[in-house]
Amino acid sequence: MSSPFILLLLLLLTSLTSLTSAWKRDEFRTCNQTPFCKRARTRSPHSLPPLSASQISLSDGKITAVLHRSPPEPEPDSQPEPETRLLLELSVYQNGVLRLKIDEDYSDSVSKRRFQVPDVLLPDLDDRRLFLSRLASPDPGSTVAFLSDGHEAVIRHDPFQIVVRRSGGGDPVISLNSHGLFDFEQLRTKKEGEDWEERFRSHTDARPHGPQSIALDVSFHGAEFVYGIPEHASASLALGRTRGRGVEESEPYRLFNLDVFEYLHDSPFGIYGSIPFMLSHSAEASSGFFWLNAAEMQIDVLGDGWDGAAGVGEAKRIDTLWMSEAGIVDAFFMVGPGPKDVLRQYASLTGTQAMPQEFAVAYHQCRWNYRDEEDVAGVDAGFDEHDIPYDVLWLDIEHTEGKKYFTWDKMLFPNPKEMQRKLADKGRHMVTIVDPHMKRDDSNSLHREATEKGYYVKDAGGRDYDGWCWPGSSSYPDMLNPEIREWWAEKFSFENYVGSTPSLYIWNDMNEPSVFNGPEVTMPRDVIHYGGVEHRELHNAYGYYFHMATANGLLKRGDGKDRPFVLSRAFFAGSQRYGAVWTGDNSADWDHLKSSVPMVLTLGLTGMSFSGADVGGFFGNPETDLLVRWYQLGAYYPFFRAHAHHDTKRREPWLFGERNTALMREAIHVRYSLLPYYYTLFREASVSGIPIMRPLWLEFPDDKETFNNGEAFMVGESLFVQGIYEQGQKSVSVYLPGQESWYNLKSGLAYAGGTYHKLEVFEDSIPSFQKAGTIVPRKERFRRSSTQMAKDPYTLVIALNSSLAAQGELYIDDGKSYDFEHGAYIHRQFSFLNDKLSSSSIKPANLGRKQFSSDTTIERIVILGLPAGTKRAVIEPGNREADIEPGPLTLRGGASPVAHIVRKPNLRISDDWTLRIL
Numbered sequence: 060m061s062s063p064f065i066l067l068l069l070l071l072l073t074s075l076t077s078l079t080s081a082w083k084r085d086e087f088r089t090c091n092q093t094p095f096c097k098r099a100r101t102r103s104p105h106s107l108p109p110l111s112a113s114q115i116s117l118s119d120g121k122i123t124a125v126l127h128r129s130p131p132e133p134e135p136d137s138q139p140e141p142e143t144r145l146l147l148e149l150s151v152y153q154n155g156v157l158r159l160k161i162d163e164d165y166s167d168s169v170s171k172r173r174f175q176v177p178d179v180l181l182p183d184l185d186d187r188r189l190f191l192s193r194l195a196s197p198d199p200g201s202t203v204a205f206l207s208d209g210h211e212a213v214i215r216h217d218p219f220q221i222v223v224r225r226s227g228g229g230d231p232v233i234s235l236n237s238h239g240l241f242d243f244e245q246l247r248t249k250k251e252g253e254d255w256e257e258r259f260r261s262h263t264d265a266r267p268h269g270p271q272s273i274a275l276d277v278s279f280h281g282a283e284f285v286y287g288i289p290e291h292a293s294a295s296l297a298l299g300r301t302r303g304r305g306v307e308e309s310e311p312y313r314l315f316n317l318d319v320f321e322y323l324h325d326s327p328f329g330i331y332g333s334i335p336f337m338l339s340h341s342a343e344a345s346s347g348f349f350w351l352n353a354a355e356m357q358i359d360v361l362g363d364g365w366d367g368a369a370g371v372g373e374a375k376r377i378d379t380l381w382m383s384e385a386g387i388v389d390a391f392f393m394v395g396p397g398p399k400d401v402l403r404q405y406a407s408l409t410g411t412q413a414m415p416q417e418f419a420v421a422y423h424q425c426r427w428n429y430r431d432e433e434d435v436a437g438v439d440a441g442f443d444e445h446d447i448p449y450d451v452l453w454l455d456i457e458h459t460e461g462k463k464y465f466t467w468d469k470m471l472f473p474n475p476k477e478m479q480r481k482l483a484d485k486g487r488h489m490v491t492i493v494d495p496h497m498k499r500d501d502s503n504s505l506h507r508e509a510t511e512k513g514y515y516v517k518d519a520g521g522r523d524y525d526g527w528c529w530p531g532s533s534s535y536p537d538m539l540n541p542e543i544r545e546w547w548a549e550k551f552s553f554e555n556y557v558g559s560t561p562s563l564y565i566w567n568d569m570n571e572p573s574v575f576n577g578p579e580v581t582m583p584r585d586v587i588h589y590g591g592v593e594h595r596e597l598h599n600a601y602g603y604y605f606h607m608a609t610a611n612g613l614l615k616r617g618d619g620k621d622r623p624f625v626l627s628r629a630f631f632a633g634s635q636r637y638g639a640v641w642t643g644d645n646s647a648d649w650d651h652l653k654s655s656v657p658m659v660l661t662l663g664l665t666g667m668s669f670s671g672a673d674v675g676g677f678f679g680n681p682e683t684d685l686l687v688r689w690y691q692l693g694a695y696y697p698f699f700r701a702h703a704h705h706d707t708k709r710r711e712p713w714l715f716g717e718r719n720t721a722l723m724r725e726a727i728h729v730r731y732s733l734l735p736y737y738y739t740l741f742r743e744a745s746v747s748g749i750p751i752m753r754p755l756w757l758e759f760p761d762d763k764e765t766f767n768n769g770e771a772f773m774v775g776e777s778l779f780v781q782g783i784y785e786q787g788q789k790s791v792s793v794y795l796p797g798q799e800s801w802y803n804l805k806s807g808l809a810y811a812g813g814t815y816h817k818l819e820v821f822e823d824s825i826p827s828f829q830k831a832g833t834i835v836p837r838k839e840r841f842r843r844s845s846t847q848m849a850k851d852p853y854t855l856v857i858a859l860n861s862s863l864a865a866q867g868e869l870y871i872d873d874g875k876s877y878d879f880e881h882g883a884y885i886h887r888q889f890s891f892l893n894d895k896l897s898s899s900s901i902k903p904a905n906l907g908r909k910q911f912s913s914d915t916t917i918e919r920i921v922i923l924g925l926p927a928g929t930k931r932a933v934i935e936p937g938n939r940e941a942d943i944e945p946g947p948l949t950l951r952g953g954a955s956p957v958a959h960i961v962r963k964p965n966l967r968i969s970d971d972w973t974l975r976i977l
């Protein structure tokens with residue numbers, strides 16, 4: 060080879076390595092490179108001519124008004140700006156939700172309609188709307204409407220402002236336009252010589268409809284912290300200030316679904332999903348704000364001095380600035396007053412977590428890629444050989460024929476049904492990947508069909524949009540169109556998806572959508588969807604509709620009887636109704652381990668209860684101790700899956716020596732033993748919208764020490780978990796909240812609440828505790844999969860509090876079907892009070908015709924905190940005496956007798972009974 064050639068090769072190699080070694084900041088726009096963001100962000104408060112509200116009246120139980128702003132004085136040599144005229148609609152819903160819509164007046168001959176995001180709000184939302192019949196005008200400049208729950212909404216006329224406050228002129232809770240930053244670029248015709256095109260790198264966005272952005276300021280009064288607006292990688296749970304004194308990093312939080320290669324562990328840049336919902340909290344109050352808008356959004360959290368004022372602002376107020384490229388204002392204010400009230404209010408709009416099948420709550424084993432059927436069989440056997448349970452084996456893109464989804468590589472996977480049957484025989488399941496990019500190749504029948512039917516998203520010139528993704532040249536079905544979603548759903552039938560069986564479920568990746576050669580690795584904004592909607596208007600919801608269509612496909616496949624499991628990388632508000640999400644392509648380092656907790660907690664706060672991070676980290680090779688710590692933490696994520704990039708070394712849990720195998724086995728056992736508790740929490744999430752993995756402050760809303768703790772978390776209201784995020788860490792400072800004590804899950808020893816503890820760190824577990832006053836149901840026999848544990852007996856772990864009382868719940872159903880919706884489930888409450896433990900049903904009567912029964916028994920009752928010397932109990936019915944003996948906390952626990960144990964009480968889980976301590 061000649062030397063210039065070698066030089067060229069070297070150059071190529073170095074550029075390739077840099078391509079694969081770091082996040083490429085230049086590929087993504089900053090606020091300054093985004094005209095609508097720059098425009099809104101550089102405006103100072105009250106600098107626009109004031110906006111006023113007039114013609115306020117009631118119509119169909121809603122308030123309507125006209126918003127008006129005279130144009131600002133034109134700058135010398137520039138075109139005069141048009142005046143603003145908008146229609147406002149304000150309505151009130153049950154349980155403390157106010158809705159504000161602001162849109163153009165289309166009677167004014169504007170041709171294009173702005174996009175309103177369909178199918179995100181619950182279809183029965185309107186049934187919960189309250190009919191307003193009366194307005195008050197305490198003074199000539201404002202109009203007041205009454206919300207339920209002791210709150211009222213005030214419209215200030217001039218300048219226009221909305222303030223939600225406590226009734227009778229009480230303290231403000233949340234307000235809009237207090238700083239006069241509301242701006243709405245109305246659609247208009249292009250002026251002579253005006254250039255609407257936007258360029259970024261090599262891409263040009265035609266912007267045929269011109270500027271159409273919206274900006275508004277929202278203030279959370281009485282707030283100390285704000286949370287939410289995923290998805291960002293963050294080392295902190297509360298949202299940091301993006302402007303104001305002392306803020307150096309000056310980018311707003313960006314909501315724009317993007318496939319970001321090797322995302323940083325702490326950054327406001329947008330990644331795979333977007334939920335424009337923010338919550339505020341302080342010991343006194345909580346509130347929420349949700350803006351239903353699927354265009355790119357940028358959000359500033361403003362600190363003291365952001366507005367140029369020298370002093371400190373109103374004590375306990377957080378101002379925020381919301382900027383969106385397009386769409387309308389369709390915003391919801393939630394008044395709490397408690398943080399769980401805010402979550403319920405948000406769930407009343409976008410729905411709760413879909414109840415998963417029980418297997419999906421267990422451990423998932425994934426890798427890009429399990430190569431072939433032999434590899435699958437080997438991994439499956441490895442788990443059995445090493446006595447490690449797992450429930451689901453995953454196949455990434457390489458299992459397909461040339462990246463055509465719904466197909467199998469015939470050489471590598473010649474007998475997919477047989478492969479799935481072998482797993483199913485052990486109660487295990489399989490998940491395969493199905494992405495939205497469709498290979499543009501005539502051998503792809505799906506592509507031929509989609510082309511023929513005109514089902515693809517169109518480019519600005521009206522042709523099928525052609526982008527580059529895994530299969531090469533690809534097109535994307537237009538998931539906004541309900542007809543196309545129906546068509547897509549049919550592809551999951553057993554006849555259409557050849558080689559699939561009832562134990563196969565689905566994973567949607569790359570649905571941001573990811574387009575390798577598109578601007579910012581996604582679709583151009585001027586691409587056209589169903590109904591003439593531009594991609595810029597719905598971008599953040601594309602993945603949502605894809606996830607929805609896939610979940611509906613599995614639902615159809617099972618005749619409406621089999622709960623779907625679909626994991627999605629992209630998401631939007633409401634995605635919780637369709638399945639699980641994960642935090643995408645993280646990296647195998649300690650920082651990403653640590654960021655996973657605030658990320659999963661934030662997802663839970665914004666409705667996405669079923670989420671987790673890739674255990675081990677997707678990119679790179681984790682050190683063994685990192686991998687072990689990740690299993691120990693991941694065992695508590697609501698979604699517990701290990702995954703790895705195909706350039707990484709194999710990392711199944713038995714590849715790191717006997718000791719490490721034992722440590723990872725034990726971590727997975729922790730999850731399997733807690734499956735009854737997790738499943739009960741999923742039930743709660745699916746009913747109420749309260750997440751499974753919770754920030755400490757959700758359970759201890761008055762304890763300020765917890766408000767920005769993103770290192771520890773609660774699982775339900777009973778368990779506390781602290782991650783270990785440093786290599787070789789010997790001790791850790793742990794804050795245990797509340798007034799009651801905590802029982803260490805490993806040692807059974809009690810620790811005081813309301814204080815910091817310096818704890819020794821052990822290799823075999825991360826610090827985890829059960830709160831005094833709770834009862835946790837467990838299963839302690841380990842089998843190959845959760846399915847095989849269905850009939851295993853339960854253990855009840857009772858942690859008594861200072862009044863020698865405790866309480867807990869257990870939910871059981873068939874783990875698979877929708878019969879629970881017709882009453883086929885068991886829901887028990889356990890309560891320990893006055894020396895008596897009782898089990899009673901908390902299932903409402905007359906729920907439906909279907910029954911679920913279980914002969915499963917309780918094999919152990921473990922009581923922590925009972926005075927020493929307790930020896931006997933009597934069980935009713937039957938007046939049977941039972942022995943109480945000192946013993947270890949868990950079946951396989953050490954010898955140290957920290958608890959009182961009733962062995963084999965011979966009780967059925969579904970019966971009413973009592974156990975009285977003598």
Ligand SMILES: *[C@@H]1O[C@H](CO)[C@@H](O)[C@H](O)[C@H]1NC(C)=O
Nearest residue numbers: 799832860861862864865866
């Ligand atoms: C003890 O636990 C019971 C049951 O959870 C609860 O009702 C009671 O308030 C708790 N007592 C104290 C002092 O926290």
